[in-house]
Amino acid sequence: MTADLFDGTADVGPAEQAIAEGAILLRGFVRPFEHDLLPALHAAIEQSPFRHMQTPGGHQMSVAMTNCGAVGWITDRSGYRYDATDPQTGQAWPAMPDVFLLLARQAATRAGFGGFVPDACLINRYEPGARMSLHQDRDERDFSAPIVSVSLGLPAIFLFGGPKRADKPLRYRLQHGDVVVWGGPSRLFFHGVAPLADGDHAALGRKRINLTFRKAR
Ligand SMILES: O=C(O)CCC(=O)C(=O)O
Numbered sequence: 001m002t003a004d005l006f007d008g009t010a011d012v013g014p015a016e017q018a019i020a021e022g023a024i025l026l027r028g029f030v031r032p033f034e035h036d037l038l039p040a041l042h043a044a045i046e047q048s049p050f051r052h053m054q055t056p057g058g059h060q061m062s063v064a065m066t067n068c069g070a071v072g073w074i075t076d077r078s079g080y081r082y083d084a085t086d087p088q089t090g091q092a093w094p095a096m097p098d099v100f101l102l103l104a105r106q107a108a109t110r111a112g113f114g115g116f117v118p119d120a121c122l123i124n125r126y127e128p129g130a131r132m133s134l135h136q137d138r139d140e141r142d143f144s145a146p147i148v149s150v151s152l153g154l155p156a157i158f159l160f161g162g163p164k165r166a167d168k169p170l171r172y173r174l175q176h177g178d179v180v181v182w183g184g185p186s187r188l189f190f191h192g193v194a195p196l197a198d199g200d201h202a203a204l205g206r207k208r209i210n211l212t213f214r215k216a217r
């Protein structure tokens, strides 16, 4: 028996797991950044609070969202797009904190995508029951840059499919501190999040927060 059977890490599997060509799950990658990351996250949320956006079809999303960076992803009755202004505050989105940039760049590099400089970070808040249906991230101008997705708080089941909506997704349990990077051949693969199970996370309480870094422009 090894020590990791007792320190809570025995059930998380390998630290790095390829999940498709160009896609990798980096377990616990956030740990060295966490001390600076959480205060920076809270400052951004204070400036541009979470809100439930409307889909173009008029449905309210179960996930609450905000952004930081030069541009932010928004959706309303007129469609999905990136905008430099937060429509709720009328101001620019909060600047991307240095620790966000550093984490995103290092994770992308680890996944084989050197030189990643995101200009947008979509911040998703899932409360119990919230979900994100299968979709592609395709509102960015340049698909040569990867997507870097950071999980914080309650664990979630991440669904990662293939190039077609009908491709049956594989399921990955993402925990606080895990990062998924997808790019290159899997940049446009369908993905989503199953309804969040209830729980109480030591650092974040009754929710999951996801940071999705993109090069939008
Ligand atoms: O919450 C997640 O893990 C995925 C979020 C996502 O796919 C998105 O914001 O486009």
Ligand SMILES: [Mn+2]
Pocket (backbone or CB within 6 Å): 135, 136, 137, 191
């Ligand atoms: Mn997505």
